Amino acid sequence: MFDENDIKLLIKALNDSGGYDFSNYSLKSFMRRVEKVLYDNKIDIYTLINAVKIDNVFLEQVVRDVTVNTTEIFRDPSVWQALKYMVLPRLHARKEINIWHAGCSVGMEVYSMEVLLCEAGLLENSKLYATDINTDVLLSAEKGVYSCRNSEEYMTNFRKALCVNPFNREEQINIPPQKYFDILPAKDEFRVKPFLLKKADFKKHNLVSEGNPFGIKYDIILCRNVLIYFNQNLQNKLFAQFWDYLSDDGILVLGIHESILGPLTAKYEKKGLIYQKKLI
C-alpha cells in the first residue's frame, strides 16, 4: 500500500521525467488508477517511481494506464438528440463549423458526430478536431475499427440518438446503421465506413498544460467525462479556457452527469444537457 506522500513523489517523477502534470488530478481517482497500475504490473509504488525516472517508454505506458478511456458510439443518446435538434439547425448558415473533441479516446464520439453531421447535411462544411493524451487510443481512433463486443449497445444508442425525435415521438425516422458502419461479428469487427475516416484531425494533446491544440475558435467543444478526474482548480481553469476557445455562441458539451460549478457558472448558460457560452 501507499500514502499521499508516495503519490506526491510519483507525481513529481512523472512531471520531472515526462513533463506530465498530474498535480491537479483528483487525488482519490489518481490513487485508484495508480493502485490499478501497481496491481497490473505486480510492483510496489517505489519500484514504480524509480522505473518512471529511468525508463521513458514505461513512463509513457503509465501515463496511458492512469487515464480512463471509456467511450461508446452515441453514448448518452439524449445528448445527441439535443445536438441534433437544438444546436445543429442554427449552424446551417455557417461556411465552416469547427468542432473539438477534447479527450476523444478511441474516437467513437468523433465518428458519432460525423454521422450526426452527415444526416444534417453539415458534414462537408465541418472540421473535426480530436485530441487525447494517450497515443494508443489515437491510433485506434484513426483506424475506426473496434470490437463487436458492445455493438448491440451501440446500435441501441444509434437508434435512440438518430431515429427518435424527443419533440415528436410519433415521427418515423429510419436510418440504417449499415450506412455508416460495417458490423462483422465473425471477425469481431465493428468498422467505421471508409468515407468517414480521415475526416477528423487526431492529435496528441495534454489538456492540462497545452492550451488550445489547433489555435482556432470552436463552435462546439465536447469534453465528456474527462474533468471528473480533475480537481476543482483545474476544472475551473479549463472552463475558463474553453470559454476563450469557443466562438461567440459556442456550445460546450460535458458528460451527462457533469456540471460547471464555481466561478465559471456565470459565463455559461445551461440549456438542458448543453452549455452555451455567455458573452459578458
Added chain:
Amino acid sequence: MLNIVIGGSAGSFPIVTNILAKLDKSFSYPMFLCLHRLKSVRTGFVEALRLKSSVPVFEPHDREPVINGHVYLAPANYHMYLTKGNTISLSTEEVVNHSRPSIDITFGSAAKSFGSKCVGILLSGANKDGAIGLKAMKDSGATIIVQSPQEAQVKTMPMAALKITEPDFVFTSSQIISYLQKLKE
C-alpha cells in the same frame, strides 16, 4: 450522521421500490442506491423509482453535495463513490464484476469514508458484486444487512456475501423496511 447504502441487482427493484414507498417523508438520513440495471434500460429508472417514493430520488452529478433525506441512485454507466466531504464522485473507469456501477465500489468507498457511521444493505442479485464491499464495510465498523437468501428472488448475491462475512442481520425485505423506519426514532 448515519448513511444508508443499498446494493442490489436482479430481483431487487421491487424491494427498493417498496422501501422508498414505506419510508416516512421525514426520513432524515441520506440514502445511496447502487443497483445494476439491464444495459438497455439506461433511462427511465430513476423516474420509475420516484413514482411511489415518499422521499426525493436523484441521479447525482459528479461532486454533488449530499442532502439529508435525499436518495441518490448511481447513474447508468458510472461508478458512484461516496466521499468524506459528503459529496458524490462519479467515474467512468473500467467495469468491475462486469458492472458499472459496481456495488463493490460504492460499498468500498462507504467503508473508507463513513466507517461505522453507515448501514450497508445487500439485496437480491445474480452475481457476486457487493460481497467484498460489504465485508469492507463490516470491517470498518458499519452495520451490515443481507437480504435473506430464502426470500431473495435471485440468491447468488446475498449468498456470496454470507460466504465471506458475517452480517449483523439477515433480514427479509419487510424486516429491512421496519429496521429503516425505526432508525429515525
